Amino acid sequence: MQAKPEALMTPQPQTQAVSRGDSSVRSWVDESARYLLIAPAILIVLVLAIFPLLVSLYLSFSRFKFVKGGFEINFIGLKNYEKLLFGSEQRHVLGKFGEVPLTGWLLYGAFMGLMLYLLYQYATSERLSGFGFVMRVISVVFAGGLALLALLTLGAGGLPGTLIVTLMFVFGGVALQYLLGLGLGLLLTQNLPGKRFFRVIFLLPMMITPVGIGFLFKMMTDTLKGPFSPVWLAAGLGDFAMLGQADTARLAVIIGDTWQWTPFMFIILLAALEGISKETIEAALVDGANRLQMFRFIILPDVIPVSTTVILIRLIESFKIIDMPNILTGGGPGTATETMTLQAYSGWRSGNLGESAALAYLLLIVATFCAMVFINFIRRRLLNWTV
Amino acid sequence: MKTKSYIPSSNPFKPSLLWMAISYILLLFWAFVVLMPLYWLVVTSFKIPADVNNGPTYLPFVDYQPRLDAWRYLMVESGESFIRRPYMNTIFVGLSSAFYALIIGAAASYALSRFEYRPKVGLIATFAGCVLFTVGLVAAGIPWPAAVVVGIAIYVLLAQTLGRRFSASLGNSDIAFWLISQRMLPPVAVVIPIYVMFQQFSLLNTHAGLIIAYTAANLPLAVWFLRDYFQSIPIDLEESAFIDGANRYQVLFKIILPLSVPGLIATFLIVLVFAWNEYTMALFLTGAETQTMPLLVAAQNATRGPQWWNISVLVVLMIAPITILAVFLERYIARGILVGAVKG
Numbered sequence: 001m002q003a004k005p006e007a008l009m010t011p012q013p014q015t016q017a018v019s020r021g022d023s024s025v026r027s028w029v030d031e032s033a034r035y036l037l038i039a040p041a042i043l044i045v046l047v048l049a050i051f052p053l054l055v056s057l058y059l060s061f062s063r064f065k066f067v068k069g070g071f072e073i074n075f076i077g078l079k080n081y082e083k084l085l086f087g088s089e090q091r092h093v094l095g096k097f098g099e100v101p102l103t104g105w106l107l108y109g110a111f112m113g114l115m116l117y118l119l120y121q122y123a124t125s126e127r128l129s130g131f132g133f134v135m136r137v138i139s140v141v142f143a144g145g146l147a148l149l150a151l152l153t154l155g156a157g158g159l160p161g162t163l164i165v166t167l168m169f170v171f172g173g174v175a176l177q178y179l180l181g182l183g184l185g186l187l188l189t190q191n192l193p194g195k196r197f198f199r200v201i202f203l204l205p206m207m208i209t210p211v212g213i214g215f216l217f218k219m220m221t222d223t224l225k226g227p228f229s230p231v232w233l234a235a236g237l238g239d240f241a242m243l244g245q246a247d248t249a250r251l252a253v254i255i256g257d258t259w260q261w262t263p264f265m266f267i268i269l270l271a272a273l274e275g276i277s278k279e280t281i282e283a284a285l286v287d288g289a290n291r292l293q294m295f296r297f298i299i300l301p302d303v304i305p306v307s308t309t310v311i312l313i314r315l316i317e318s319f320k321i322i323d324m325p326n327i328l329t330g331g332g333p334g335t336a337t338e339t340m341t342l343q344a345y346s347g348w349r350s351g352n353l354g355e356s357a358a359l360a361y362l363l364l365i366v367a368t369f370c371a372m373v374f375i376n377f378i379r380r381r382l383l384n385w386t387v
Numbered sequence: 388m389k390t391k392s393y394i395p396s397s398n399p400f401k402p403s404l405l406w407m408a409i410s411y412i413l414l415l416f417w418a419f420v421v422l423m424p425l426y427w428l429v430v431t432s433f434k435i436p437a438d439v440n441n442g443p444t445y446l447p448f449v450d451y452q453p454r455l456d457a458w459r460y461l462m463v464e465s466g467e468s469f470i471r472r473p474y475m476n477t478i479f480v481g482l483s484s485a486f487y488a489l490i491i492g493a494a495a496s497y498a499l500s501r502f503e504y505r506p507k508v509g510l511i512a513t514f515a516g517c518v519l520f521t522v523g524l525v526a527a528g529i530p531w532p533a534a535v536v537v538g539i540a541i542y543v544l545l546a547q548t549l550g551r552r553f554s555a556s557l558g559n560s561d562i563a564f565w566l567i568s569q570r571m572l573p574p575v576a577v578v579i580p581i582y583v584m585f586q587q588f589s590l591l592n593t594h595a596g597l598i599i600a601y602t603a604a605n606l607p608l609a610v611w612f613l614r615d616y617f618q619s620i621p622i623d624l625e626e627s628a629f630i631d632g633a634n635r636y637q638v639l640f641k642i643i644l645p646l647s648v649p650g651l652i653a654t655f656l657i658v659l660v661f662a663w664n665e666y667t668m669a670l671f672l673t674g675a676e677t678q679t680m681p682l683l684v685a686a687q688n689a690t691r692g693p694q695w696w697n698i699s700v701l702v703v704l705m706i707a708p709i710t711i712l713a714v715f716l717e718r719y720i721a722r723g724i725l726v727g728a729v730k731g
Contacts, residue, residue: 029634029635029636030634030635033498033502033634033635033636033639034498034502036494037494037495037497037498037635037639038494038495038498038499038502038504038562040491040494040495041491041492041494041495041566041606041610042495044491044602044603044606045566045569045603045606045607047603048577048581048599048600048603048604049569049572049577049603050515050518051518051580051584052576052577052578052579052580052581052584053572053576053577053580054515054518054519054522055522055579055580055583056576056577056579056580057519058519058522058523058526059579059580062526064579071583073526075526180417183413184414184417187410187413187414188414190407190410192407192410192411192414194414198414198418199717199721200713200714200717201418201421201422202417202418202421203713203717203720204421204422204425204710204713205421206660206713207660207706207709207710207713208664208702208706208710209663209664209666209680209681209684209702209705209706210664210666211664211666211681211684211685212428212681212684212702212705212706215684215687215693215695215698215702216424216427216428216702217424218693219424219427219428219431219695220423220424220427224442225439225440225442225443225695226443227423227427227443227445229442229443230443259420259421259424267720267721267724268724268726270721271721271722271724271725306726309726310726313570313611313726316570316571317570319571319573320573320574322573322574322575322666322667323666323667323681323685326685327685340573341573341574341575341667344573344575344576345575345667348575348579348671353579356575356579357576357579359575360572360573360575360576361576363573363576364571364572364573364576367571367573368568368571371568371571
């Protein structure tokens with residue numbers, strides 16, 4: 001793993017225009033552009049993102065109280081994190097451990113075996129570097145820990161905490177959105193009549209506020225007053241409340257999120273699919289490629305760079321999911337659909353600002369870890385695989 | 388101008404009749420999935436409580452009589468400013484913040500796609516250290532203006548003395564990644580310090596405060612989309628302009644921006660949607676006068692039980708303008724977002 005998170009966007013040869021300094025005035029003007037153009041963005045981000053982030057870091061190590069005419073901060077060290085991970089909030093954040101069936105352990109063993117094999121492969125390769133090795137070990141430990149947590153809390157008698165629930169929403173939602181977006185994109189590249197109509201319709205959900213979608217799906221899932229009520233009744237599930245059961249409530253949140261964000265994947269993937277050159281496809285046709293081969297060898301390699309970028313965007317955005325579960329289920333039943341941002345928000349409302357900041361930091365660490373693993377391991381592998 | 392043509396190319400596969408039928412079934416199914424909840428939203432807004440509570444009714448005039456009760460209740464009986472004020476707030480804050488994010492983002496994206504920057508790692512670390520130190524000072528009870536001055540002084544001192552010794556430096560993609568990674572921050576992580584900061588500068592419960600916060604939150608997205616778009620514009624065009632004696636700013640305004648209209652429109656729309664629909668930050672930073680529509684909608688999760696008819700009216704009102712805009716600008720969205728599409 002490289003230290004620099006380069007190649008977030010597909011690398012581009014440095015396109016530096018040589019400034020032709022005929023007159024000193026012009027070169028001065030050009031030189032000023034170099035800094036003036038980027039300065040506002042850097043300043044805004046420094047003041048409104050980096051500075052608050054550092055303040056939050058400090059907050060997460062302290063107890064924060066609003067007092068008359070201001071606020072009061074007492075440094076308490078790691079106590080907030082301790083409480084969240086090992087103390088009274090552990091069950092809320094990490095969940096309750098249940099019994100794990102043998103198959104679960106076998107799966108976990110296979111997963112860890114694969115991780116260690118990849119690590120071994122790296123350690124014996126020529127690319128080996130000290131930093132890269134350390135980062136890979138950290139990644140394996142981290143991924144192994146998260147997988148173990150999921151395994152322990154999802155077994156019989158266990159209850160997943162907000163961390164695992166968030167990860168379920170993120171990975172479940174993003175995977176569904178990508179597959180649906182790609183599928184719809186492929187269907188529309190056939191240039192069937194009515195294409196523009198479908199394109200406009202498919203875009204709509206993205207424009208709707210998540211708060212509104214929360215309400216919308218509350219209506220949709222209502223078994224008595226909702227539009228699908230006859231279907232529920234016919235199935236003998238008239239008094240079944242989809243939002244009242246942990247699994248179905250989670251499913252409802254994922255469906256709502258997918259409904260909203262599939263358009264984003266779809267519209268970008270469609271542009272990528274339509275950008276594939278006709279000549280390549282025709283050449284493959286001449287060579288007698290069938291539909292499946294066409295997809296595997298022509299289309300897929302061509303859309304992978306775009307795919308990895310949209311997946312990364314959605315991955316980053318998904319970790320912040322709050323409005324949908326907040327409105328749709330209020331985090332319930334119990335804490336079955338409560339995400340980490342929702343929990344942090346509740347913490348803020350009850351005045352636990354320090355704890356809320358610590359929770360936000362835990363989320364940030366997990367999100368950053370997932371994004372880094374995606375960029376450095378998965379994305380790079382995919383890009384190399386296609387070339 | 389672009390490396391690739393995004394004009395729909397005809398597919399050499401002539402779909403067979405069966406394949407076409409399957410495609411249409413799938414497409415119509417997804418269209419149904421998308422439209423059904425929206426249809427339900429619109430019809431519910433014309434229902435009275437009895438129409439909702441006695442089980443589902445689907446077709447206005449056929450199985451229930453549409454009424455304007457909910458509309459009248461919210462727009463007339465609740466007082467004139469009940470909807471108008473949050474609506475105007477949302478429009479004003481959304482449009483302004485999207486505009487600023489676009490302008491600042493476009494400038495930064497252009498700079499990142501055309502200049503080479505080599506910021507030094509050591510200086511950045513020093514800077515972060517000084518900010519932390521300043522925060523510590525404020526927390527220790529020193530008034531913030533004094534703490535900021537001390538922080539800046541220490542940074543200048545360290546940068547001037549130690550700064551020359553640092554050699555490791557970062558590149559453009561690192562800056563871009565750094566900007567974009569700001570999208571990773573959960574709003575709850577940054578909103579508390581922003582709240583305190585805005586309190587100090589009397590920006591709480593003002594339009595300006597919310598506009599600043601949204602601009603900052605959406606800037607990374609604008610940079611993300613526009614940087615890839617600018618990179619797809621060949622450099623030759625600029626070079627010839629330089630030979631003709633144009634300077635950077637002229638090139639940016641007269642050549643690059645006009646060529647990037649689809650990218651700019653698409654980015655503007657997406658950033659606008661995010662600001663329009665934003666809930667968490669608005670919740671923290673606004674008060675009664677600056678409340679935005681998402682807050683009004685969320686507030687209907689009332690104690691009186693779910694009043695679907697009223698909520699539907701609000702959601703319909705809220706999504707109508709942005710949806711209409713999206714329908715008209717759809718062609719630009721498809722052509723204007725080229726993330727990851729440019730190959731090195």
